[in-house]
Amino acid sequence: MPILNQKFFDRDVLKVAPELIGKIIIREFDDGRIARFRITQTEAYRGEDDKACHANKGRTPRTEIMYHQPGIIYVYLIYGMYWMLNFVTEKPDIPQAVLIRAVEGYNGPGKLTKALQIDKTFNDQSIADNHRIQLFDDLYQPKIITAPRIGVDYAGEVWAQKPWRFIDKNLS
Numbered sequence: 001m002p003i004l005n006q007k008f009f010d011r012d013v014l015k016v017a018p019e020l021i022g023k024i025i026i027r028e029f030d031d032g033r034i035a036r037f038r039i040t041q042t043e044a045y046r047g048e049d050d051k052a053c054h055a056n057k058g059r060t061p062r063t064e065i066m067y068h069q070p071g072i073i074y075v076y077l078i079y080g081m082y083w084m085l086n087f088v089t090e091k092p093d094i095p096q097a098v099l100i101r102a103v104e105g106y107n108g109p110g111k112l113t114k115a116l117q118i119d120k121t122f123n124d125q126s127i128a129d130n131h132r133i134q135l136f137d138d139l140y141q142p143k144i145i146t147a148p149r150i151g152v153d154y155a156g157e158v159w160a161q162k163p164w165r166f167i168d169k170n171l172s
Helices: 013-020 109-116
Strands: 024-028 034-046 073-078 082-088 096-103 133-136 144-147 165-168
Touching: 013 034, 013 096, 013 165, 034 109, 082 109, 096 109
Parallel strands: none
Antiparallel strands: 024 034, 024 133, 034 096, 034 165, 073 082, 082 096, 144 165
């Protein structure tokens, strides 16, 4: 299976997010166990103009990672209890990221990070040379549908209604 490298992420988030659907996350846990998870749902966040994107307010200590090189893992905590797993896309200084919203068996970004044991120690690491988490393409062909992103009503109707959530119709 081909591994997804930095070049895969070095594109606009609206190209990367749907192409991550169906890809395999391989997670090596601290106890040596290895598990595979197929990505079934993603969301795209497209820079400073996107009112739903963390980078909408510009560079801050929280968003700095989104301005780094493509293929960097961006993990943040919401509601004080759920870690969110994202991958930075595009060139440095163009803050875009893909949220992994669901994998087979775990529908919801908090549930999947709990199952994958993702926490802040993954933040700002490269996916390309990471031994704890890797992404592979096993050539599975998903049936992709789009929908509005979830939980971004604060961004206003225009941004909340963008069809930037990508879903594998076959697995959701």
